[in-house]
Amino acid sequence: MDFVSVEEIAKKWQISERSVRNYCANNRIDGAILDGKTWLIPADAKKPERINQKDSTSTLLEILRQENKLSLRGGIYHKVQIELTYNSNHIEGSRLTEDQTRYIFETNTVGFLQKFKGVRADDVVETANHFRCVDYIIDNANRQISEHMIKSLHLLLKNGTSDSREDWFNVGEYKKLPNEVGGMRTTLPEEVAGEMAKLISGYRAKKSPRLRDLLDFHQQFELIHPFQDGNGRVGRLILFKECLRLNIIPFIIDEDLKMFYYRGLREWWKEPGFLMETCKVGQDKFLTYLDYFQIKPGERG
Numbered sequence: 001m002d003f004v005s006v007e008e009i010a011k012k013w014q015i016s017e018r019s020v021r022n023y024c025a026n027n028r029i030d031g032a033i034l035d036g037k038t039w040l041i042p043a044d045a046k047k048p049e050r051i052n053q054k055d056s057t058s059t060l061l062e063i064l065r066q067e068n069k070l071s072l073r074g075g076i077y078h079k080v081q082i083e084l085t086y087n088s089n090h091i092e093g094s095r096l097t098e099d100q101t102r103y104i105f106e107t108n109t110v111g112f113l114q115k116f117k118g119v120r121a122d123d124v125v126e127t128a129n130h131f132r133c134v135d136y137i138i139d140n141a142n143r144q145i146s147e148h149m150i151k152s153l154h155l156l157l158k159n160g161t162s163d164s165r166e167d168w169f170n171v172g173e174y175k176k177l178p179n180e181v182g183g184m185r186t187t188l189p190e191e192v193a194g195e196m197a198k199l200i201s202g203y204r205a206k207k208s209p210r211l212r213d214l215l216d217f218h219q220q221f222e223l224i225h226p227f228q229d230g231n232g233r234v235g236r237l238i239l240f241k242e243c244l245r246l247n248i249i250p251f252i253i254d255e256d257l258k259m260f261y262y263r264g265l266r267e268w269w270k271e272p273g274f275l276m277e278t279c280k281v282g283q284d285k286f287l288t289y290l291d292y293f294q295i296k297p298g299e300r301g
Helices: 005-014 018-025 058-069 075-091 098-107 119-141 147-158 188-202 210-223 233-246 258-266 271-290
Strands: 034-035 038-044
Touching: 005 018, 018 038, 018 119, 018 210, 018 271, 038 075, 058 075, 058 119, 058 233, 058 271, 075 098, 075 119, 075 210, 075 271, 119 147, 119 233, 147 188, 147 233, 147 271, 210 258, 210 271
Parallel strands: none
Antiparallel strands: 034 038
Protein backbone atom coordinates (compact mmCIF):
# COMPACT_ATOMS: atom_id res chain seq x y z
CA MET A 1 0.00 0.00 0.00
CA ASP A 2 1.23 3.47 -0.90
CA PHE A 3 1.19 6.13 1.81
CA VAL A 4 1.26 9.92 1.52
CA SER A 5 1.80 12.79 3.96
CA VAL A 6 -0.73 14.96 5.77
CA GLU A 7 0.32 17.86 3.55
CA GLU A 8 -0.42 15.93 0.35
CA ILE A 9 -3.83 14.77 1.57
CA ALA A 10 -4.71 18.29 2.75
CA LYS A 11 -4.04 19.63 -0.75
CA LYS A 12 -5.96 16.77 -2.38
CA TRP A 13 -9.03 17.23 -0.16
CA GLN A 14 -8.70 21.06 -0.06
CA ILE A 15 -8.76 21.28 3.71
CA SER A 16 -6.20 22.36 6.29
CA GLU A 17 -3.46 20.06 7.57
CA ARG A 18 -4.89 20.50 11.05
CA SER A 19 -8.22 19.04 9.91
CA VAL A 20 -6.45 16.03 8.40
CA ARG A 21 -4.58 15.39 11.66
CA ASN A 22 -7.85 15.67 13.59
CA TYR A 23 -9.41 13.07 11.30
CA CYS A 24 -6.44 10.76 11.91
CA ALA A 25 -6.48 11.25 15.67
CA ASN A 26 -10.19 10.41 15.77
CA ASN A 27 -9.75 7.23 13.67
CA ARG A 28 -11.80 8.62 10.82
CA ILE A 29 -9.31 7.74 8.04
CA ASP A 30 -9.08 4.01 7.38
CA GLY A 31 -5.53 2.73 7.31
CA ALA A 32 -3.86 5.88 8.68
CA ILE A 33 -0.72 5.05 10.67
CA LEU A 34 1.11 7.15 13.24
CA ASP A 35 4.87 6.77 12.65
CA GLY A 36 6.48 8.52 15.61
CA LYS A 37 4.87 11.95 15.41
CA THR A 38 4.04 11.75 11.70
CA TRP A 39 0.80 10.47 10.20
CA LEU A 40 1.06 8.28 7.11
CA ILE A 41 -2.16 8.07 5.11
CA PRO A 42 -3.14 5.61 2.36
CA ALA A 43 -2.87 7.36 -0.99
CA ASP A 44 -6.36 6.14 -1.97
CA ALA A 45 -8.01 7.10 1.34
CA LYS A 46 -11.44 8.68 1.06
CA LYS A 47 -12.29 11.97 2.73
CA PRO A 48 -14.51 11.32 5.78
CA GLU A 49 -18.11 12.49 5.62
CA ARG A 50 -19.03 15.31 7.94
CA ILE A 51 -20.67 14.09 11.14
CA ASN A 52 -24.44 14.63 11.48
CA GLN A 53 -24.73 16.33 8.10
CA LYS A 54 -28.38 16.80 7.24
CA ASP A 55 -29.82 15.44 4.04
CA SER A 56 -31.08 18.86 3.12
CA THR A 57 -30.86 21.25 0.22
CA SER A 58 -31.25 24.30 2.45
CA THR A 59 -28.31 26.67 2.27
CA LEU A 60 -26.78 28.36 5.28
CA LEU A 61 -28.32 31.65 4.15
CA GLU A 62 -31.81 30.14 4.02
CA ILE A 63 -31.41 28.67 7.50
CA LEU A 64 -30.10 31.96 8.93
CA ARG A 65 -33.09 33.80 7.50
CA GLN A 66 -35.54 31.23 8.80
CA GLU A 67 -34.09 31.20 12.32
CA ASN A 68 -34.03 35.00 12.41
CA LYS A 69 -37.66 35.16 11.29
CA LEU A 70 -38.67 32.65 13.98
CA SER A 71 -36.51 34.38 16.64
CA LEU A 72 -35.02 30.96 17.27
CA ARG A 73 -32.59 30.81 20.20
CA GLY A 74 -29.56 28.53 20.32
CA GLY A 75 -29.25 27.87 16.59
CA ILE A 76 -26.68 28.83 13.97
CA TYR A 77 -28.16 32.35 13.61
CA HIS A 78 -27.73 32.88 17.36
CA LYS A 79 -24.16 31.54 17.14
CA VAL A 80 -23.21 33.74 14.18
CA GLN A 81 -24.59 36.89 15.80
CA ILE A 82 -22.56 36.44 18.96
CA GLU A 83 -19.35 35.05 17.41
CA LEU A 84 -19.15 37.55 14.54
CA THR A 85 -20.10 40.55 16.66
CA TYR A 86 -17.85 39.75 19.61
CA ASN A 87 -14.76 38.90 17.56
CA SER A 88 -15.03 41.71 15.03
CA ASN A 89 -15.57 44.32 17.75
CA HIS A 90 -12.85 42.78 19.93
CA ILE A 91 -10.30 43.13 17.12
CA GLU A 92 -11.06 46.86 17.08
CA GLY A 93 -10.57 47.30 20.83
CA SER A 94 -13.97 46.62 22.39
CA ARG A 95 -13.66 45.70 26.07
CA LEU A 96 -16.85 43.65 26.17
CA THR A 97 -16.38 39.95 26.85
CA GLU A 98 -18.07 37.24 24.82
CA ASP A 99 -20.43 36.57 27.76
CA GLN A 100 -21.36 40.25 27.91
CA THR A 101 -21.94 40.29 24.16
CA ARG A 102 -24.19 37.24 24.48
CA TYR A 103 -26.10 38.84 27.36
CA ILE A 104 -26.85 41.96 25.30
CA PHE A 105 -28.02 39.87 22.34
CA GLU A 106 -30.18 37.52 24.38
CA THR A 107 -31.81 40.11 26.66
CA ASN A 108 -31.54 43.31 24.62
CA THR A 109 -30.58 45.00 27.89
CA VAL A 110 -27.49 45.90 29.88
CA GLY A 111 -28.97 46.66 33.27
CA PHE A 112 -27.11 47.87 36.31
CA LEU A 113 -25.08 44.69 36.61
CA GLN A 114 -21.71 44.27 38.24
CA LYS A 115 -20.45 42.41 35.18
CA PHE A 116 -20.76 45.61 33.10
CA LYS A 117 -18.90 47.84 35.54
CA GLY A 118 -16.34 50.01 33.75
CA VAL A 119 -17.60 49.13 30.24
CA ARG A 120 -17.52 51.96 27.71
CA ALA A 121 -20.92 53.14 26.50
CA ASP A 122 -19.70 53.10 22.88
CA ASP A 123 -18.79 49.40 23.19
CA VAL A 124 -22.36 48.61 24.19
CA VAL A 125 -23.87 50.79 21.45
CA GLU A 126 -21.62 49.35 18.76
CA THR A 127 -22.39 45.81 19.92
CA ALA A 128 -26.14 46.39 19.61
CA ASN A 129 -25.54 48.11 16.27
CA HIS A 130 -23.43 45.23 14.98
CA PHE A 131 -26.32 42.83 15.62
CA ARG A 132 -28.39 45.01 13.29
CA CYS A 133 -25.57 44.96 10.74
CA VAL A 134 -25.57 41.15 10.75
CA ASP A 135 -29.33 41.16 10.13
CA TYR A 136 -28.78 43.62 7.29
CA ILE A 137 -26.23 41.43 5.50
CA ILE A 138 -28.44 38.37 5.94
CA ASP A 139 -31.46 40.23 4.53
CA ASN A 140 -29.43 41.67 1.64
CA ALA A 141 -27.00 38.82 1.03
CA ASN A 142 -28.17 38.11 -2.52
CA ARG A 143 -27.72 41.71 -3.65
CA GLN A 144 -24.55 42.87 -5.34
CA ILE A 145 -22.14 45.00 -3.32
CA SER A 146 -22.89 48.69 -3.80
CA GLU A 147 -21.79 52.02 -2.42
CA HIS A 148 -25.22 52.40 -0.81
CA MET A 149 -24.88 49.04 0.95
CA ILE A 150 -21.41 49.85 2.28
CA LYS A 151 -22.47 53.27 3.55
CA SER A 152 -25.62 51.79 5.09
CA LEU A 153 -23.53 49.31 7.07
CA HIS A 154 -21.33 52.12 8.37
CA LEU A 155 -24.38 54.16 9.39
CA LEU A 156 -25.89 51.18 11.20
CA LEU A 157 -22.62 50.40 12.98
CA LYS A 158 -21.71 53.90 14.15
CA ASN A 159 -25.13 55.50 14.66
CA GLY A 160 -25.60 56.75 18.22
CA THR A 161 -21.92 56.53 19.17
CA SER A 162 -19.93 59.45 20.52
CA ASP A 163 -18.13 59.61 17.15
CA SER A 164 -21.43 60.13 15.32
CA ARG A 165 -22.01 63.35 17.27
CA GLU A 166 -18.82 64.91 15.89
CA ASP A 167 -19.10 67.02 12.72
CA TRP A 168 -15.77 65.74 11.41
CA PHE A 169 -16.76 62.08 11.68
CA ASN A 170 -19.30 61.97 8.82
CA VAL A 171 -21.17 58.85 9.94
CA GLY A 172 -22.59 56.87 7.02
CA GLU A 173 -20.44 58.81 4.58
CA TYR A 174 -16.83 58.69 3.46
CA LYS A 175 -14.16 60.26 5.65
CA LYS A 176 -13.41 63.98 5.76
CA LEU A 177 -9.94 63.73 7.30
CA PRO A 178 -6.84 61.75 6.24
CA ASN A 179 -6.11 58.69 8.37
CA GLU A 180 -3.63 55.86 8.68
CA VAL A 181 -3.97 52.15 9.43
CA GLY A 182 -1.13 50.30 11.11
CA GLY A 183 1.19 53.22 10.37
CA MET A 184 0.38 53.04 6.64
CA ARG A 185 -1.09 55.89 4.65
CA THR A 186 -4.53 55.35 3.18
CA THR A 187 -6.46 56.98 0.32
CA LEU A 188 -6.95 60.73 0.78
CA PRO A 189 -10.55 61.87 1.46
CA GLU A 190 -10.91 63.66 -1.88
CA GLU A 191 -9.94 60.48 -3.74
CA VAL A 192 -12.03 57.96 -1.80
CA ALA A 193 -15.23 58.18 -3.85
CA GLY A 194 -13.39 57.54 -7.12
CA GLU A 195 -11.30 54.68 -5.71
CA MET A 196 -14.34 53.03 -4.14
CA ALA A 197 -16.29 53.29 -7.40
CA LYS A 198 -13.44 51.57 -9.26
CA LEU A 199 -13.13 48.87 -6.59
CA ILE A 200 -16.85 48.09 -6.59
CA SER A 201 -17.26 48.09 -10.37
CA GLY A 202 -14.17 45.90 -10.81
CA TYR A 203 -15.47 43.34 -8.33
CA ARG A 204 -19.00 43.34 -9.75
CA ALA A 205 -17.58 42.64 -13.21
CA LYS A 206 -16.39 39.23 -12.02
CA LYS A 207 -18.92 36.61 -13.13
CA SER A 208 -18.19 33.97 -10.50
CA PRO A 209 -16.04 35.40 -7.68
CA ARG A 210 -14.04 32.92 -5.64
CA LEU A 211 -12.53 33.24 -2.17
CA ARG A 212 -9.40 34.88 -3.55
CA ASP A 213 -11.52 37.54 -5.29
CA LEU A 214 -13.33 38.27 -2.02
CA LEU A 215 -10.05 38.66 -0.16
CA ASP A 216 -8.61 40.84 -2.92
CA PHE A 217 -11.63 43.14 -2.58
CA HIS A 218 -11.27 43.13 1.22
CA GLN A 219 -7.58 44.01 1.14
CA GLN A 220 -8.14 46.89 -1.27
CA PHE A 221 -11.11 48.13 0.79
CA GLU A 222 -9.00 48.20 3.94
CA LEU A 223 -6.16 49.94 2.11
CA ILE A 224 -8.52 52.66 0.85
CA HIS A 225 -9.94 52.90 4.41
CA PRO A 226 -12.95 54.91 3.22
CA PHE A 227 -14.41 55.80 6.62
CA GLN A 228 -12.99 57.67 9.58
CA ASP A 229 -13.50 54.57 11.76
CA GLY A 230 -15.28 51.22 11.45
CA ASN A 231 -13.55 50.11 8.26
CA GLY A 232 -12.43 46.72 9.56
CA ARG A 233 -15.87 45.75 10.83
CA VAL A 234 -17.66 46.94 7.70
CA GLY A 235 -15.11 45.10 5.57
CA ARG A 236 -15.52 41.83 7.48
CA LEU A 237 -19.32 42.11 7.31
CA ILE A 238 -19.07 42.46 3.53
CA LEU A 239 -16.81 39.37 3.43
CA PHE A 240 -19.34 37.33 5.40
CA LYS A 241 -22.21 38.57 3.22
CA GLU A 242 -20.42 37.58 0.02
CA CYS A 243 -19.69 34.12 1.39
CA LEU A 244 -23.43 33.71 2.00
CA ARG A 245 -24.30 34.97 -1.49
CA LEU A 246 -21.81 32.71 -3.24
CA ASN A 247 -22.38 29.68 -0.96
CA ILE A 248 -18.74 29.77 0.16
CA ILE A 249 -18.02 28.50 3.68
CA PRO A 250 -17.84 31.67 5.84
CA PHE A 251 -15.15 32.39 8.41
CA ILE A 252 -14.82 34.56 11.49
CA ILE A 253 -11.50 36.15 12.43
CA ASP A 254 -11.05 35.43 16.13
CA GLU A 255 -8.28 36.21 18.63
CA ASP A 256 -6.19 33.20 17.55
CA LEU A 257 -6.23 34.39 13.92
CA LYS A 258 -5.96 38.15 14.44
CA MET A 259 -2.20 38.59 13.98
CA PHE A 260 -2.14 36.18 11.02
CA TYR A 261 -5.03 38.17 9.51
CA TYR A 262 -3.13 41.44 9.88
CA ARG A 263 -0.01 39.89 8.37
CA GLY A 264 -2.08 38.54 5.49
CA LEU A 265 -3.48 41.99 4.72
CA ARG A 266 -0.02 43.59 4.85
CA GLU A 267 1.62 40.93 2.68
CA TRP A 268 -1.25 40.35 0.23
CA TRP A 269 0.55 41.67 -2.84
CA LYS A 270 3.74 39.74 -2.03
CA GLU A 271 2.25 36.50 -0.75
CA PRO A 272 -1.56 36.09 -0.95
CA GLY A 273 -1.23 32.61 0.54
CA PHE A 274 -0.83 34.06 4.05
CA LEU A 275 -4.34 35.53 4.10
CA MET A 276 -5.83 32.64 2.12
CA GLU A 277 -4.53 30.09 4.62
CA THR A 278 -5.68 32.16 7.60
CA CYS A 279 -9.20 32.34 6.22
CA LYS A 280 -9.22 28.62 5.41
CA VAL A 281 -8.34 27.89 9.04
CA GLY A 282 -11.33 30.10 9.93
CA GLN A 283 -13.45 28.04 7.53
CA ASP A 284 -12.37 24.85 9.31
CA LYS A 285 -13.64 26.24 12.60
CA PHE A 286 -16.90 27.38 11.03
CA LEU A 287 -17.36 23.89 9.59
CA THR A 288 -17.45 22.55 13.14
CA TYR A 289 -20.46 24.82 13.76
CA LEU A 290 -22.16 23.52 10.61
CA ASP A 291 -21.45 19.94 11.68
CA TYR A 292 -22.98 20.53 15.10
CA PHE A 293 -26.11 22.21 13.72
CA GLN A 294 -26.39 19.58 10.95
CA ILE A 295 -26.17 22.09 8.12
CA LYS A 296 -24.85 21.19 4.67
CA PRO A 297 -21.62 23.11 4.08
CA GLY A 298 -20.99 25.28 1.04
CA GLU A 299 -17.81 25.31 -1.03
CA ARG A 300 -14.29 26.28 -0.07
CA GLY A 301 -14.32 28.94 -2.75
